[in-house]
Amino acid sequence: MRGDAFDPDCPTRLILDRIGDKWSVLVVLSLAGGPRRFTELRRRIGGVTPKVLTQTLRTMERDGLLTRHVFAEVPPRVEYALTPLGLSLGRPIQAITDWAEEHVEAVVAARARHDGLPG
């Protein structure tokens, strides 16, 4: 059975933990078009704080999803780029965002129905 993700010891869980981070998802989407600098990412991904963005990027680097290239310049320049592995992750992520855009209305409606239920 493929769904051994149910076993907490299965490494697949480890992936879900990665996907289960909305910032990682947004970083993958942001880098899909090519390398970007830290501040670019920060501006592009609305609402992310530098600390969390750094954490996210470092973890993704550790997991082999992206590379971090520091240029010895002033002011500093650091470019982040997806590895082939990270790039391949873009496809399933795109499937999620496609689903999201298609069904977001239904979810919002369900939520409104539930929350605002007048009795």
Place this chain on the structure above:
Amino acid sequence: MRGDAFDPDCPTRLILDRIGDKWSVLVVLSLAGGPRRFTELRRRIGGVTPKVLTQTLRTMERDGLLTRHVFAEVPPRVEYALTPLGLSLGRPIQAITDWAEEHVEAVVAARARHDGLPG
């Protein structure tokens, strides 16, 4: 551009927050085969605590992803089942788990390379 998920005010973000919960993902996978009871889910999804499972199920119900059916029996019986909306979410989620199973080795290897790098 479809990636308006970058805007924190875009409702697509709301979906990512949902997907961005590994327990929701596992619940969808668990219910893909048909309705299940609370304790079944709890046993099937290794490592989830009842509190968190309840939270997850309630949120998913609110979002229209599943239904909760309480039978007036003793001991109590509660069945959870995916709605068509929840069922449709199974496809992109499957894409993620497929990716995970295919590339988990690479991620684990990258992580080991990074962590254990002897110098």
Place this chain on the structure above:
DNA sequence: CTCTCATGGTTTCCAAAGGGTACCAATGGC
């Protein structure tokens, strides 16, 4: 020489979420 600006973070602090354990209500069996 000092002041300012820009970049790519780090540090500190606080609130929120996640998770573990214990417990509850209702009823059947013993």
Place this chain on the structure above:
DNA sequence: GCCATTGGTACCCTTTGGAAACCATGAGAG
């Protein structure tokens, strides 16, 4: 009365997420 089962809830603590401030470096302005 006591235990077991089910589907949770309550309590508490640790971890995480997030806001805001600060830092090092060097160029350019004054």
